[in-house]
Amino acid sequence: MNILIKQIMLGEKPKDILIENGVFSKISDNTDIVCDKTIDGHGKAVFPAFYNGHTHAAMTLLRGYGEDLKLFDWLNKVWKQEAKLTEEDIYNGTRLAILEMIKSGTVFFADMYWHHSAVIRAVKEMKIRANVGITFMDSLSKKALRENIDFVKNFKSESNPLIQLGICPHAIYTCGSSMYTDCFELAEQYGLKLHTHLAETKSEFDSSLRNNGCSPVAYLDSLGVLSENTIAAHCVHLTDNDAEILAEKGVTIIHNPCSNMKLASGIFNYGLTKKKGCTIALGTDGVSSNNNLSMIEEMKFASLLAKVSTLDSLSLPVEEAIKWGTVNVAKAFGLNAGEIKEGMLADCIILDLSNERLIPNHNLKSNMVFSADSSCIDTVICNGEILMENGHVDNEEEITEIASRYEIP
């Protein structure tokens, strides 16, 4: 299918945007090609779609469960329920998550969860992009570990360009050194990203000092597992040296401001990571600690938290916040996407410029970061396919109906 979006605002000017074979093939003042689908861009603007760098999608099923508890009470409660999620639950929860992501303009998510076959089933059906994380922990049985590795080995046969696998050693408090090095080798062998939680809480940091004699980042560096293919979620508790290591090794930090704030994990050090030249992108984390999957909210939280924590209103300006929520995530996961340019993957959202949150239109980028919500998004396109049109996603009634039946066992 090819798509022509006619006379839509791209930046300051109306353009015709031609989408062929899943890429933006031509962006011009006027094109007269007859396409399978033509979208009238009048009164609308095209904007990059969002990419969610770190989440646990199926946790949507636990939205609002175990609210307002101390971290350890919360973890105990949530983990107990997570263990009860069946493969079918995870399929239904992931579908709900993807629906919520599409509705808020997100076309990619990096997942770290269980029952990856169920996740992949949901991703394929809903035609979004995903890095489906295969989670590793020392507590896995030998059988489960073997199945994980076999799944990775056999995955090549699947030829869906929207899906990639990720190798996810969970965290330094659930994985020992050999689990990390084994995961690193597995990722290298199959050309996959290594995606892990890192330096999320003060207690993780302090434990690492006690147990490893160094910070969590320095510890992983000593194991040789940090590289341009490493995605490190959180990185709230960093020394100066840690930030230098992450920058030098080319690790992408996935900052999850809502989750870090809600769990009182700490304030991400914008000033330090910026000064050291770290690569940063955004994620929502799972719904249990957010409690939604909106990258629009995540950009606003990241920017406002950076400004107030540095006492500098110039911190994390609009352009940078958008990069963190779009192209920086895409790059981290090896996608030639996140901007609307000829030759790039045809992922975009179409905004309704008559929505009150986008009026007046003095600065659309600022309006998107600081004012917009999901009601501003009219259409979502991923890989040249329309996932949402006029605010409606195929099958959404069925997806929400099934998910709404989920009860805590």
Added chain:
Amino acid sequence: MNILIKQIMLGEKPKDILIENGVFSKISDNTDIVCDKTIDGHGKAVFPAFYNGHTHAAMTLLRGYGEDLKLFDWLNKVWKQEAKLTEEDIYNGTRLAILEMIKSGTVFFADMYWHHSAVIRAVKEMKIRANVGITFMDSLSKKALRENIDFVKNFKSESNPLIQLGICPHAIYTCGSSMYTDCFELAEQYGLKLHTHLAETKSEFDSSLRNNGCSPVAYLDSLGVLSENTIAAHCVHLTDNDAEILAEKGVTIIHNPCSNMKLASGIFNYGLTKKKGCTIALGTDGVSSNNNLSMIEEMKFASLLAKVSTLDSLSLPVEEAIKWGTVNVAKAFGLNAGEIKEGMLADCIILDLSNERLIPNHNLKSNMVFSADSSCIDTVICNGEILMENGHVDNEEEITEIASRYEIP
């Protein structure tokens, strides 16, 4: 007009809610009264509407203008443009603001701006509640000052129960001591609230120490203008003694987390104000420093900021955040509203429980604070009148069309 909402979820149970003469007159398991309007509550929940404790509504016209500037550059830029807003601009900007508020479930706002006749015109047309602030500053001409006072004196004649006036000495850096005491007397004489900016920035705090020999709060206390009728916006920079004064005098603090974060004014001291027993409610501040008027976002920002700044995930729990955005604002402005109870003013919102952000429904209050956005709101009722139904507000196309034409002169 009377309204019957049939079998709608109120808390854990379906109820019939009867609205007569602008109040919730009967809430029961089942009512068989024939009303002018019946709303089918199936698949829906009723929730308190939101009350915005501090804003400058017409600044919607400057949304996104002057982004990412240092505070003083920003103020200069914005003030220069504000001075150019005509009475008609303010009418149009206020209509846009009210539309945005209704769409996000807000039915009351405390405004502090200029051209109050234009603000009142917009408020009356759109049938929302407002405390229309009459702004006072030392820099006003004698004529403008006289007009302000005359307007307050003559306002009694207007008999719109939805509109109250507020007396708004702008701030201690724009009003001298006699302006504050004159305003206090004027407010007392006419039974109005005194609404002012207070202790917003470090520079205001430091200047007060230099000029007055004490903090901003202690200074206003020394003038005798703090009472249960005082509404103090911001209160970011407080000493222990300041928090005690505000609690003892019964002042309501309006916390504006997005604005304080965006302008890098500082982090509101949740722990201190809580410990001292201060009364706290929420506001969005003007769009220029937010950049929207969503009380849903404001509750989330307030709660998450409180949690991370105290490093305690139990800070500002869901129930308290909702009070801050509903009943605490209503009480501060003397309204018997903010909860859905028999005898209280009939202000409420109706939520679409099939919206993906409200699924699953383990905890609706948590879903509203941490997950929801405007897309979850189906219907808005204020004073027993329907302001929005099925997501549509009368005249919204005209309001947005006119406001979208506004260009920076």
